[in-house]
Amino acid sequence: MTELITKRPTVTRRPAPAGVLLAAVFLGVLLLAGVAPWLLTGQDPLHAEVADALSSPSLEHPFGTDQSGRDVFARVVYGIRYSLVIGFGATLLALVAGTVIGVVSGLASRVVDGVLSRVIDILMAFPEILLALVVIAVIGPGEASLLTAVALAAVPAYARVARVRTLVVKRSSYVTAATALGVHPAVSVARHIVPNLLGPLLVMATMGVGTAIVSAAGLSFLGMGPQPPTPEWGLILSEGRNFLATAWWIAVFPGLTLTATVIATSTLGRYLQARGGA
Amino acid sequence: MTRERRPHGRRGRLLQLAGRLGGVVLVVWGAATAGFIALRLIPGDPVDVMLGVHARVSEAVRDQIRADWGLDEPVVVQYLRYLGRLATGDLGTSYQLRKPVAEVIGNQALPTVQLTALALLFAVILALAAALLARGVRARRVVSVLELFVVSSPTFWIGLVLLTVFAYQLRWFPSAASGGFAALVLPALTLALPVAGVISQVLRQGLDQAEAQPFATTVRARGVRPARLVLRHTLRHAAADSLTLTGYLVGSLLGGAVLVETVFARQGLGGVTVRAILGRDLPVVLGIIVLAAAVFAVINLLIDLAYDRIDPRLRLVAA
Numbered sequence: 177m178t179e180l181i182t183k184r185p186t187v188t189r190r191p192a193p194a195g196v197l198l199a200a201v202f203l204g205v206l207l208l209a210g211v212a213p214w215l216l217t218g219q220d221p222l223h224a225e226v227a228d229a230l231s232s233p234s235l236e237h238p239f240g241t242d243q244s245g246r247d248v249f250a251r252v253v254y255g256i257r258y259s260l261v262i263g264f265g266a267t268l269l270a271l272v273a274g275t276v277i278g279v280v281s282g283l284a285s286r287v288v289d290g291v292l293s294r295v296i297d298i299l300m301a302f303p304e305i306l307l308a309l310v311v312i313a314v315i316g317p318g319e320a321s322l323l324t325a326v327a328l329a330a331v332p333a334y335a336r337v338a339r340v341r342t343l344v345v346k347r348s349s350y351v352t353a354a355t356a357l358g359v360h361p362a363v364s365v366a367r368h369i370v371p372n373l374l375g376p377l378l379v380m381a382t383m384g385v386g387t388a389i390v391s392a393a394g395l396s397f398l399g400m401g402p403q404p405p406t407p408e409w410g411l412i413l414s415e416g417r418n419f420l421a422t423a424w425w426i427a428v429f430p431g432l433t434l435t436a437t438v439i440a441t442s443t444l445g446r447y448l449q450a451r452g453g454a
Numbered sequence: 455m456t457r458e459r460r461p462h463g464r465r466g467r468l469l470q471l472a473g474r475l476g477g478v479v480l481v482v483w484g485a486a487t488a489g490f491i492a493l494r495l496i497p498g499d500p501v502d503v504m505l506g507v508h509a510r511v512s513e514a515v516r517d518q519i520r521a522d523w524g525l526d527e528p529v530v531v532q533y534l535r536y537l538g539r540l541a542t543g544d545l546g547t548s549y550q551l552r553k554p555v556a557e558v559i560g561n562q563a564l565p566t567v568q569l570t571a572l573a574l575l576f577a578v579i580l581a582l583a584a585a586l587l588a589r590g591v592r593a594r595r596v597v598s599v600l601e602l603f604v605v606s607s608p609t610f611w612i613g614l615v616l617l618t619v620f621a622y623q624l625r626w627f628p629s630a631a632s633g634g635f636a637a638l639v640l641p642a643l644t645l646a647l648p649v650a651g652v653i654s655q656v657l658r659q660g661l662d663q664a665e666a667q668p669f670a671t672t673v674r675a676r677g678v679r680p681a682r683l684v685l686r687h688t689l690r691h692a693a694a695d696s697l698t699l700t701g702y703l704v705g706s707l708l709g710g711a712v713l714v715e716t717v718f719a720r721q722g723l724g725g726v727t728v729r730a731i732l733g734r735d736l737p738v739v740l741g742i743i744v745l746a747a748a749v750f751a752v753i754n755l756l757i758d759l760a761y762d763r764i765d766p767r768l769r770l771v772a773a
Contacts, residue, residue, distance in 0.1 A: 298481055301701060301750045303709030313731045313739045314492045390608045394713050397610050398728050417614060417717065421629070424618040431611030438606040 196447045199440035206437060209253050210260040219250035221407040230423040240425035242415065244405075251407035252430050258408045259437070262323050263389035269327035270388075271381050274334020275373060279365065281335065282342025293339060299332040304391055309400075317400040325400075326391045330384060337380060338373050345372045379448045386441030393434055409434055474758065478751040485747030486540055489740045490533055500525060500736065504549045523547075545744065546737035548730075555741035558726060566722040569641055569714065570707045576646035577703070581653035585661060585692070586684065597654070605651040609710045613644035613717035641718045645710050649703055653696055660692025667691075700757050705750070 209216050219237075225245035233240040239248035281292040299307065307329035315321045345351060345368060354364050395401055396410030404411060409430045416427030500523070501516050520526045524535060539546065545555035588597035604612070620640060621629035628637045664670060665688050673683050715724030723742070730738035 295484075298484070298751075301705065301754055302746065303705040305709040305712065306705075306746060309712070309727060309731060310489075310492075310739075310743055313743075314496060316496075316734075317732065386606070394608060394610055397713065398716055399732060413611060413614060420614060420618045421622045424622070427611070427614040428618065431608065431614060434611060435603070435607045438608075439602060442602075442606060 195443055199443040199447075202436060202440045203444065206256055206260065206440075209256040213250075213254045213257065217247070217250045217253045219247035221246060221250040221254040222405055223247075230419065232423070233425050233429075239429040240423065242412075242423070242426045243419055246405075248412070248426055248429055251412055252409070252433050255407040255409045255412060255430070258319075258402065258406070259389045259392065259434075262326060262392040263385045266323050266327035266330065266388045266392070267381050267384045269323070270330035270334055270384065271377060273327070274331045274336075275338045275370070275377060277331065277335040278338025278340075279342050279369060279373070282339045282346060283361075283365070283369075289339075293336075296332045296335050296339070300336065304329040304387070305394055308391055308395055309398075312395065312400045319402045322392050322395055322401040325395065326388050329391065330388065333384075334377060334380065337376060341373045341376060342369055345369050379445055382448055383442050383445035386438035386445075389441075390434065390438055474755050478748070478755055481751040482744060482748045483537075486537065486740070486744050487533075489743040490536060493736045493740055494529060496734075496736070500549060540744065545741035548735055548738050550730075550733050550735045550738075555737050558738060559723065559741055559745060562721060562723050562726050565720060566708075566711050566715070566724065568638060569645065569720070569722065570711055572638055572642035573645035573649070573707055573711075574703070576642055577650040577653060580646060580650035581657055584650070584654040585657035586689075588658065589680075594658075597658075601651040601655050603651075604647045605655070607648065609644060609648055610713040610717050612647055613641065613714055616640050616644055617717070637718075637720075641714050641720060644717070645707060645714045648710070649706055652702070652706075653699060656696050656699060657692045660694075660696065661688050664688035664691035697757075697760065700760075701754060704753050708746070708749070 205216075213221075223246060225241070228237075228241050228245040230243060231237060231241045231245075237247050237249060239252060242248055242251070277292065277296075281289050281296075284292070304326075308325040311325035311328050312321050315324060351364055351368050354368060355361070359367075392401065393408075393410035393413070396408055397414045398410075399414070402408045402411060404415065412430045413427050416423070416430070419426050501519050504519065517526070524532060527535075536546070543556065545559070547553065548555055548558050551558055584597050584601070588594045617629060617640065620626045627640050628634075661684065665683075670683060670688060673687055674680075678686075711722065712724035712727055714720075715722040716728060726738065727742050729735070730742065
């Protein structure tokens with residue numbers, strides 16, 4: 177009825193293909209920098225040139241230099257590795273753990289499912305950064321803890337989606353048919369249920385990489401991650417904080433790169449979603 | 455969460471309220487238990503945390519400290535004691551500060567509450583302005599790019615940029631936390647921007663949907679001006695949609711506060727949390743976990759109750 181009178185405006189903004197292409201190219205450059213940072217910069221991220229300290233952006237130092245005269249661009253480029261490892265690693269870990277918990281919850285008896293989904297609901301009420309802080313409080317700060325904390329904080333979101341999807345697929349006619357044909361439930365799970373979850377979960381994970389990178393950078397900004405002089409983005413921002421009055425570039429450029437990374441992953445994620453992933 | 459069926463009569467409603475309050479207690483108990491277990495698993499001796507790892511203290515003194523803090527008792531006894539104290543509102547004593555945890559948290563709660571409250575106000579004002587002013591095609595495009603940018607930017611980086619521009623370059627606001635209102639503006643704005651981006655996205659979507667509905671066409675056909683249509687009719691629909699965000703909002707404000715307080719070197723619960731975690735001050739960490747669980751459980755309860763009040767369709771069902 178409504179559709180006859182007025183056309184509904186499209187609710188999901190589909191990013192223009194040009195934007196998606198740009199996002200993909202940017203992520204490609206990030207990956208390249210993660211594997212081979214020396215291709216993008218000739219500078220050493222740890223080399224300090226005290227005479228050059230706090231010099232503003234120039235041709236030689238596109239992002240300027242920091243308090244010890246280290247090239248900020250080189251530090252950002254070499255820092256991509258940490259962010260990518262944590263971003264992808266934590267997302268993969270969360271995806272696997274969330275899928276297992278969600279599928280188990282979806283297939284388990286009513287009581288088990290009830291308890292699990294209540295726990296997931298409660299955990300979802302907390303912001304990820306607080307959950308990650310709790311995990312770090314338990315396992316202690318450090319690089320590996322950062323990855324674990326960010327991963328565990330993201331698990332409830334994946335588990336919830338996996339559980340709902342499992343419930344839907346479980347009741348579908350082809351699973352009922354497979355059961356009637358005497359297919360072992362475990363085979364059914366592997367052949368029918370898990371493949372049906374992967375589409376939406378992978379779309380979530382694409383966007384999740386960006387979120388994970390920001391969470392990790394935030395925790396590292398708080399001093400929970402790698403220690404100086406590691407060229408990690410959150411750490412660079414935290415160091416740059418002390419020189420905002422004289423050298424804004426130390427904090428501004430790494431943050432801009434971080435924001436661009438998030439925009440790129442969410443653009444790509446939304447595009448995949450619009451293409452019919454979820 | 456699935457909404458329970460509306461109870462009939464006053465007694466049913468009271469029972470339902472009691473059930474929900476029980477849920478809050480259950481969540482707090484669960485958080486306290488999970489936190490207690492998790493923190494017991496931590497390797498290392500709490501006595502080291504209290505004295506510093508390098509302290510040279512005889513084993514007898516260490517035993518004395520353990521006895522003083524009740525750490526020599528069986529874990530189950532410690533757990534039950536902990537729950538008993540928790541029931542009376544006693545969160546234990548900080549290892550590092552040697553002060554009651556409730557006092558440590560209570561002393562620092564006010565700055566955080568002020569910060570998040572002002573941020574919420576800013577976020578609502580900014581979101582309303584963006585959603586109401588961006589009506590044309592071009593304005594919409596500009597606003598949606600801005601939204602994408604602030605939603606994607608890490609909170610702490612927004613803070614650093616605002617500090618650079620408005621405190622160090624333009625000198626409009628103080629750069630250090632002096633305690634006055636002026637020092638609160640930039641942190642609150644930092645916290646508000648990403649949240650405002652999300653509210654504005656949802657509000658604009660709601661407005662567009664409401665405008666496409668038959669009732670909006672009817673109102674327009676009566677010759678009502680567009681501004682009045684928005685203010686009197688469609689905004690209400692959009693605002694009701696935004697209510698679903700409340701839980702998310704409170705969460706991201708409180709989570710973001712930890713980072714924003716660090717960026718602006720402000721007093722508050724964020725600093726307490728970070729110092730407690732880095733210093734392995736377990737009673738304080740546990741206190742914060744329990745407090746956070748209580749705050750979120752109560753807020754979710756209030757949201758549930760608010761839904762029943764605000765949505766007239768739910769009220770009709772009850773009548």
